[in-house]
Amino acid sequence: MLTALYIHVPFCEKICVYCDFHKEIATLTKKTKYIDALIKELIKNKDTLKNIKTVYIGGGTPSNLPLDLLEKLLEAINENINITNEVEFSIETNPNDITIQKALLFSKYNINRVSVGVQTFNNDHLKFLGRTHNKSDVINAVNNLHKAGINNINIDMIFSLVKQTEAELREDIKEVLKLDITHLSYYSLILEEKTTLYHLYNQNKVSMNSEDIEALMYNIVIDSLVENGFNHYEISNFCKDGFESNHNTIYWKNLDYLGIGSGSHSLINNKRFYNESNVTKYINDTMNDIDEIKVEYDTEPLREELIMGLRLLKGININDINTKYNIDLLEDYKELNEFIKKDLLVLDNGFIHFTRKGLMLGNLVFGIF
Ligand code: SF4
Structure with missing residues (x-):
């Protein structure tokens, strides 16, 4: 029986310069059709989800869906999966989406962990990255989540940004530490192919930090967070006692999970599958039962388990x-x-x-x- 479910929502308001996730900007009509297809795929798999312990809605930016579409999806999840108190039910969000109405909607449908994509508090860096929020949006988002009774909050941050100084990094960490949160993911900026950042780099319009600067900044991140009560439990992840991400731990331990939605991946009985990543084709195939949308691909289980396992600080x-x-x-x-x-x-x-x-x-x- 599967214990983890990933649900992909591939829509964003704007595309960030560094992002290589499966995402797009879409019309309301396309988003509506997609949610219908997603619910159909969920229902098709519901019998395998009776023992589920973690549900993770990721993207893209799921929080950017209009309130009624988001409610339709959350309602369907609650109708088809038994979301008990023990289930870790997470959603990825952008800070400026978390109005009090959305925070209350999350809590009404049993979401108990919210991940907020902050990346930095510095307005110049936010602008360069293509983010649509500012510092006060982050503070409001965290306050609204607490008001709605959601206290398990993750913040995603990035260090070693283009031209980021050590002082700016320390300023970001200072702001993070003011927030009442339980978990932090702190990644370095990575140059991914097919991103705007990659093109700018190839045209010599931006430069990336050297490995030495990146290591210096990584050390600052680790020291500052650990000194302030966070456990460093995975290469890029930190948490307060007892607040490790159960869902991500399933990935790091190379355990089975089901992914639904366009471009999502699954690991089932040592076999890996991916879903059709073209959103329109995913919708058509799913709604018309044309094809089996899950395609198996080759894996190297031992290699994957060694790499993922070493990411955990416990080893x-x-x-x-x-x-x-x-x-x-x-x-x-x-x-x-x-x-x-x-x-x-x-x-x-x-x-x-x-x-x-x-x-x-x-x-x-x-x-x-
Ligand atoms: S909001 Fe997230 S998923 Fe969307 S483009 Fe930016 S980084 Fe990528």
Whole structure:
């Protein structure tokens, strides 16, 4: 039985310069048809969702759906899945979407964890990134969520922004720490192909920070958050005690999940699937039952499990992985012993995990798998 469900809503108000997610700007008619198709796919799979423990509505920007469409989707989820108190039910949002009405709607339909895409509080950086909110929108959003009784709040942040100074980073962290939140995802700015940022970089119109500056900033992020009561539990994720993301932990532990909606991925019985990513085709195929919209693709389960497992600061249980894959991890991947000698990895009570130095050089380690 599956325990995790991901629901994709691929619509955004505006496209951010760095974003390579599956998203688009669409008309209300297209959004309406999409929600109908999404609900149809949900109902088709409802029998596999009886034991669900986490539901995550991501995007795109699900919070940007008009109130009535959002309500239609949330109503259908509640009608078809038993959302008990134990279920972690999350939604991704942009700060300027979280009016008190939307916050109350979330809580009416049992959403108990909200992720807010903030990225930075600096107006110049927000403008460059193509974000549509400002600092007061973030404060209002968090207040509205608390007023609606939703206290499990994640903030997404980005460091090592183009031309970001150390002082600006510290200012961002200071603002984050003023918020009453339980979880923080803090990623460095990544140059992804097919983004505006990538084109600007290739035309020499922007430069990216060096690895040294990125490492310096990453260290500042870790130190500041840990000193202020956050547990650093995954390479880019921090939480207050007991507030790890249950949904994302399913991905990091390489456990099964079902994804519905265009372009979503699923992992079921060691097989990976993706859904049709063209939104119009997804809608047509789903509504007309034309095709099986899930397409299987090749995976490397051991490699994926090693990479995802090492993202967790607790690391990988060596016995478990040896038994599951019938391997001898430290023998089959001899380079791991070199990384241990160089203080990038450490053996700790049957687990292997990154040291602080290793966190800065994660890609070097991941490269051997
Ligand atoms: S709002 Fe999120 S999903 Fe939409 S373009 Fe920006 S980063 Fe991408």
